Amino acid sequence: MQERIGINDKLGQISVAVAGSASEIAAKIAEDHNGCGTSGGSGKSSCGSGAGAGDLAPEIWEKVKNHPCYSEEAHHHYARMHVAVAPACNIQCNYCNRKYDCANESRPGVVSEKLTPEQAAKKVLAVASTIPQMTVLGIAGPGDPLANPEKTFKTFELIAKTAPDIKLCLSTNGLALPDHIDTIANFNVDHVTITINMIDADVGAEIYPWIYYNNKRYKGRDAAQILTDRQLQGLEMLTARGILTKINSVMIPGINDKHLVDVNRAVKSRGAFLHNIMPLISSPEHGTVFGLNGQRGPTAQELKALQDACSGEMNMMRHCRQCRADAVGLLGEDRSAEFTTDKIMAMEVNYDGDTRKAYQAEVERKRQEQVAAKRDELSELAGLHSDIKMLVAVATKGGGKINEHFGHASEFQIYETSVDGAKFVGHRRVDLYCQGGYGEEDALDTVIRAINDCHAVFVAKIGGCPKDTLKQAGIEPVDAYAQEFIERSVIAYFKNYLEQVESGAIVHQPKGDAAIRQGAYVAA
Ligand code: CLF
Numbered sequence: 001m002q003e004r005i006g007i008n009d010k011l012g013q014i015s016v017a018v019a020g021s022a023s024e025i026a027a028k029i030a031e032d033h034n035g036c037g038t039s040g041g042s043g044k045s046s047c048g049s050g051a052g053a054g055d056l057a058p059e060i061w062e063k064v065k066n067h068p069c070y071s072e073e074a075h076h077h078y079a080r081m082h083v084a085v086a087p088a089c090n091i092q093c094n095y096c097n098r099k100y101d102c103a104n105e106s107r108p109g110v111v112s113e114k115l116t117p118e119q120a121a122k123k124v125l126a127v128a129s130t131i132p133q134m135t136v137l138g139i140a141g142p143g144d145p146l147a148n149p150e151k152t153f154k155t156f157e158l159i160a161k162t163a164p165d166i167k168l169c170l171s172t173n174g175l176a177l178p179d180h181i182d183t184i185a186n187f188n189v190d191h192v193t194i195t196i197n198m199i200d201a202d203v204g205a206e207i208y209p210w211i212y213y214n215n216k217r218y219k220g221r222d223a224a225q226i227l228t229d230r231q232l233q234g235l236e237m238l239t240a241r242g243i244l245t246k247i248n249s250v251m252i253p254g255i256n257d258k259h260l261v262d263v264n265r266a267v268k269s270r271g272a273f274l275h276n277i278m279p280l281i282s283s284p285e286h287g288t289v290f291g292l293n294g295q296r297g298p299t300a301q302e303l304k305a306l307q308d309a310c311s312g313e314m315n316m317m318r319h320c321r322q323c324r325a326d327a328v329g330l331l332g333e334d335r336s337a338e339f340t341t342d343k344i345m346a347m348e349v350n351y352d353g354d355t356r357k358a359y360q361a362e363v364e365r366k367r368q369e370q371v372a373a374k375r376d377e378l379s380e381l382a383g384l385h386s387d388i389k390m391l392v393a394v395a396t397k398g399g400g401k402i403n404e405h406f407g408h409a410s411e412f413q414i415y416e417t418s419v420d421g422a423k424f425v426g427h428r429r430v431d432l433y434c435q436g437g438y439g440e441e442d443a444l445d446t447v448i449r450a451i452n453d454c455h456a457v458f459v460a461k462i463g464g465c466p467k468d469t470l471k472q473a474g475i476e477p478v479d480a481y482a483q484e485f486i487e488r489s490v491i492a493y494f495k496n497y498l499e500q501v502e503s504g505a506i507v508h509q510p511k512g513d514a515a516i517r518q519g520a521y522v523a524a
């Protein structure tokens, strides 16, 4: 609580100092980020989700340092959970089917158990006792939290009383946001996500068939105009209160993909801290309008190209897992099945703030080891000059280490490496190769397709058969850094690669760049 009061005081001072103008406050927040707010991530001094302790003003760092969505570094170490207390929604998105979770913050096609605020509070305590590195509670659906304000805020009230060390987080479509700013601030909700897919009502009319606002249903362009006005107004109001905002945007090729560069500029100028551009997930079996009309989602390369184009404008989140409205655990893992309502109600909960604190101190110690290892290896690159950039894939199950077997990986983290260091740029979901004792050839094909723009794949262990197939596909399997820290290993590998190129032992073959250039969304 002390921490939150300090931060809000600081941001409150900023508000007073610049006479309350949201754009001036936004500029001040960017300035306090050591001036790197517009530089994007270079790998050496990136801001936003990729930023480290030295890159942000201390007050901002305190807010984001253990939030797995707002800090890329934190997502290796800290967990979040969602409670599905908000079933209703006040708008219709063409990528959503009401039978399933909210697609803004969840994977469509997975039905949540809906909870009462009291059940939710019990669940939070149960998870917090079992997973002491769970630091953030988010409400993200399955509908819109602010279309269910009583349930949402009752849940926050109960948790603020019983588990005050847990950060509160909210994700909304923004339509009702301006009506709830005071309540959000009063509950010390430090982090708010708004899903903004457009700032042009003509684009919006292709995404939103209707909204329900002030007891009236609006359709088409009128609906989209009200929605965008309310979203941007809500963002400005949050900025004026010093509440950190993340903007989620769903990238829909042919509809809003190029337009998202304009959205990016608009939200940055209004003080958004982070922009998370996510791929449309669309399948006929989800029963959504886009699923049924064949609207495709972007490729991984198209998504990266757009994120890269926008990273010159502001801080981009690239580690989002589009999690369920009842997700539990580290991003990328799903422990929700351990905490069903039946199991929670039968659980003896022993919420002990001191035990959690001690555990998190140990997590911090390990995290600092990782940061120091990266810094040491980075110094090895000092003075080197080369235009070579490459992507590598990494199999990890957390802790910032290469600690997953190739066959057990359900996703690979992607790092871009150059003489500037190693920068996390995304993740790719894959089918499991290992199917209980034997390798699945079809799955291997999907893995290769998913990472075919990578030069190498770093794993804790890999069998001879997939090793050979990967090599034939031009992807080097690397198991020499098993159980080592990711960034340090990637940098060491890259340095060695450069030395071999310079000595003539190997010839560098660019990979993936052409595909990335084809999908270029160049920020003018
Ligand atoms: Fe949840 Fe969202 Fe808060 Fe995170 S998720 S409400 S900000 S605590 Fe995170 Fe999940 Fe992506 Fe959301 S990875 S879908 S960005």
Ligand code: SF4
Binding pocket: 089, 090, 091, 092, 093, 095, 096, 097, 101, 102, 103, 104, 141, 142, 143, 144, 173
């Ligand atoms: Fe669905 Fe969420 Fe859109 Fe509402 S805001 S229609 S729940 S995706």
